[in-house]
Amino acid sequence: MDPLDNVVGGSPLCAANDLERELLRRISAGDRDAFRDLYVRYHRRLARFLARLTRSREDAEEIINDTLWIVWQRAGDFRNASRVSTWIMGIAYRRALKLIRRAVTHARAMTLEISDAEQSVSDAVEATASRQLLERGLATLPLEQRLVLEFTYYLDHSCEEIAEIMECPVNTVKSRMFQARRKLRMVLGEDAACGAGGRRER
């Protein structure tokens, strides 16, 4: 399963959306099996990036649980105009903002230190050094820019979908992304070591 193969608009994502729409329909009728399926799907998608964002597995779990809890209650409100993932991500985004803006978590998310927990779980990875560098780079970005980056590259949302999720103009999304890329490049500089040998020489 190569994530790079997931081209938006291609059949895998369309099929996924059809399936999730059906799950939502069943959930709106109180079907707990459907809820379990949806929960597991979204847990997989959200856990890593929320943990990265909040630097706390507990916080990530809390956001996921709150999000899916709201999905359980609001499944009947879903409008077919959006992709299901856009709708759910919008809910997750608002939950995450709320939690992250609590002062303590905010301080933790913005700090350049890699927490002990984070350190120990990533010890095994060969790419640890470059990953940690990336994490440090990400940590210097304003929250909104960082989220646009994650929504684009980790969750494969289109520019328009991100605008919907973050409830802002499409142009704002483009600008945030542009600034995020510039700043990341500046921070990471020569040591970016972005795996595939793609970084430009100075």
Place this chain on the structure above:
Amino acid sequence: MSVELEGVVCDSEAARLLPWFVTGSLSAADGERVSRHLEGCEVCRGDATHERALRAMLKDDGPIEYAPQAGLAKTLARIDELTREAPPAPAGVAGDDAGPPARRKLTATRWLAAAVIVQAIGLGLLGGSLLGRPATDRARYETLSSPVPAANGARIRAVFARPMTVGDLQTLLASHRLQIVAGPSAAGVFTLGAIGATPDRDGLDALLASVRSDPLVLFAEPASGETAQR
């Protein structure tokens, strides 16, 4: 000289669209536009390579597993609580910013037993052994087990939401008046049979509903596989 190149920024609209070109989520027209721009812009070609590498790094999840079971159990317990309180749920209980109050169309009877089981033992199980809990909880648990319809001979295949101690498992089985017939399989599937009275179709359905509503059960289906294929 290369330092100068680093400072070069292409500020065309195509450059702003580059990340979504890389992920393939642009409209056909915009995709075409960026494609054409790339042919003539060295800066953006370099950026595109860089962005692909950045994306690959963000996509690389590494070896860490984030298991959903605990959170799922917690959320299901919360749902049970909501359902027990009173459908429709009070406005604002979800804490989200907008939208009408939640409305559920669940039949109270279907979930009532499950909700009380959760209250009596579900949370206790998550934290420790039932045996250590106050007698009142045990008493409640005992009365609960009686109305569960027995379906002797019927088989249920189930996967539990997390590893459990033998004591926890026994408690869970007792609460649904079930016993282990076989398993766990390599995939962690238990085959369960009902203790006690005669089976019928409704009894099996009710038993299944009760088992499925248990936050400690990830899924359950009739062993015959005739319904609820998951």
